[in-house]
Amino acid sequence: MNRRTFLATPAVAAAAATEAVAANDKIGVALIGCGGMGRSDLADFQKQPEVEIRALCDVYRPNAETAAKMLTGKADLYNDYRRILERKDVDAVVVATPDHWHPLIAIQACEAGKDVYVEKPISHNVREGRLMVEAARRHKRVMQVGIQQRSGAHFQRAVAAVKEGRIGKVHFAQCWNHGFSASNKGMGHPEDAPVPEGLDWDLWLGPAPKIPYNPARRNFRAFWDYAGGELTNWCVHLIDIVHWALEVDTPLTVTSSGGKWFYDDCRDCADTQEVIWEYPGNLLVRYSTLVHNSFGPNGHPGNKSFGSYGIMLQGTKGTLFIDRAGYEIIPQMEMHSEKVTQGSREAYDDLNGLGQFFTGLTMAERATTSFQHQPHVRNFVDCLKSREKPVGDIEIGHHSTATCLIGNIALRTGEKLQWDGAKEQFKNSAKANEMLRREYRKPWTLAGL
Known part of the structure; x- marks a missing residue:
């Protein structure tokens, strides 16, 4: 498969699951985009006791290596986010790439059965944002937007x-x-x-x-x-x-x-x-x-x-x-x-x-x-287990971005x-x-x- 081919194979679609994460399970999280904001997200996700960082991804290898040094454990490093979406041990992804990448990664993550924490602005254009909302609802995914002031x-x-x-x-x-x-x-x-x-x-x-x-x-x-x-x-x-x-x-x-x-x-x-x-x-x-x-x-x-x-x-x-x-x-x-x-x-x-x-x-x-960012991450993790909508739900983030x-x-x-x-x-x-x-x-x- 060409590394830029749209990832929508039957095997990936079949891997999509809608069950809530069990209370006693470790939640496998992957960070996609390991620049400044991504590393800030990483710091607070690591503080959640049920979270295990299993993969880091960045198209610029030094960014991923810098993020890896922050980890208390070990994680696999990638430059292509689609390899992460293929992994069954990744329950949720954090999307902290440049803005123009947010929609495609988030939507494909939903299709692969992953919950999503996506930075703002959620999209490059209005139509992409609406498609993100639809993907989260269609695949019954939790999608939290990084509008962390709502958690302060x-x-x-x-x-x-x-x-x-x-x-x-x-x-x-x-x-x-x-x-x-x-x-x-x-x-x-x-x-x-x-x-x-x-x-x-x-x-x-x-x-x-x-x-x-x-x-x-x-x-x-x-x-x-x-x-x-x-x-x-x-x-x-x-x-x-x-x-x-x-x-x-x-x-x-x-x-x-x-x-x-x-x-x-x-x-x-x-x-x-x-x-x-x-x-x-x-x-x-x-x-x-x-x-x-x-x-x-x-x-x-x-x-x-x-x-x-x-x-x-x-x-x-x-x-x-x-x-x-x-x-x-x-x-x-x-x-x-x-x-x-x-x-x-x-x-x-x-x-x-x-x-x-x-x-x-x-x-x-x-x-x-x-405190704003850490409780926002905590709210997302709680919603992974409860399957409730988070405080910064994708629909909310879409309206604020579209405006x-x-x-x-x-x-x-x-x-x-x-x-x-x-x-x-x-x-x-x-x-x-x-x-x-x-x-x-x-x-x-x-x-x-």
Whole structure:
């Protein structure tokens, strides 16, 4: 069998099992994609007492070897993920590859009877994401998305406060990633180069278009062929909390402005971007990303490793700010006037307003950080045994990813797009609908795409 042939043989299909993992069995886990995020996943999966890491896979051999050094036991090393899917002793896979590989690996893992923990964004395009949901349901697989903030206690507490009405009716939410780069050189414009030893470049590309090796391309989030910039990198995490807290998941319209305005390098994706979504219930949601200035909408100067980032929900009774470090509820202040005071004109001219006082419409609250990633992994492992849906189920991850993907489509088309969430297509743009899927490079195929 050609190593790039679609793995869908009767033998593999027959190996698919839907039974729950017995409580006293070891759960065989394989990591596919051993870069930085993959190794973070590996660290927390190893902490689960019933988990045994049985295989590691990466198209760049040094990545797999680095991950192997983290293991408390031994695991087999591969460069082709399909060899892992053939193994009957692997119950679940962690997919931490570049974004463009997530759908095919996850779907084939479901077909091979494996449960899946897949990093966000779940897909390169909207149609792939829907096919992932369908595969998980059709094969009765547990598929957890790496939207680990849902497992953080302070995120859960803050979301509960919003749902209880503590900040009132929310009509505006904003998320942002604002950073500062002292230089606009970025990745530069490197020439194509020989493929490094230990890297299978053709397999790294997979279903993406065939191009010569270039070192800049391994910064995959900056190129449309593999990802979608900060909008699909960070905003998926942020918009997911907006969806969760406000109980929405499908916008009505989207528009976006920006582009590659700061960096003078070879990237495709925007370094300066704003996206506006309109949701049912008169809700406006905004996302912005900057690299030339780190000051945030919440007034933070951005003197943190991530710069300024976070989520603000602005309601009729108060505002919630939340990020991974904690949250704060700031009451909306309501103005009152003493019975005997200056007239409104004089008070206005005084700027301070003599005889006026302000009271809060809700109670202030503040919380610090909580563990997020490890309990998210724990939730996945528990669901492998219970067969319940995890807190970051694939359907949830699909909606949060798709919302960001259509933001980039709005940017690239320059149109205000009307979104039909039920059909997952645009109502007003044939050009935009063409960008909801893409053709795979042969011989890679994905049924339904």
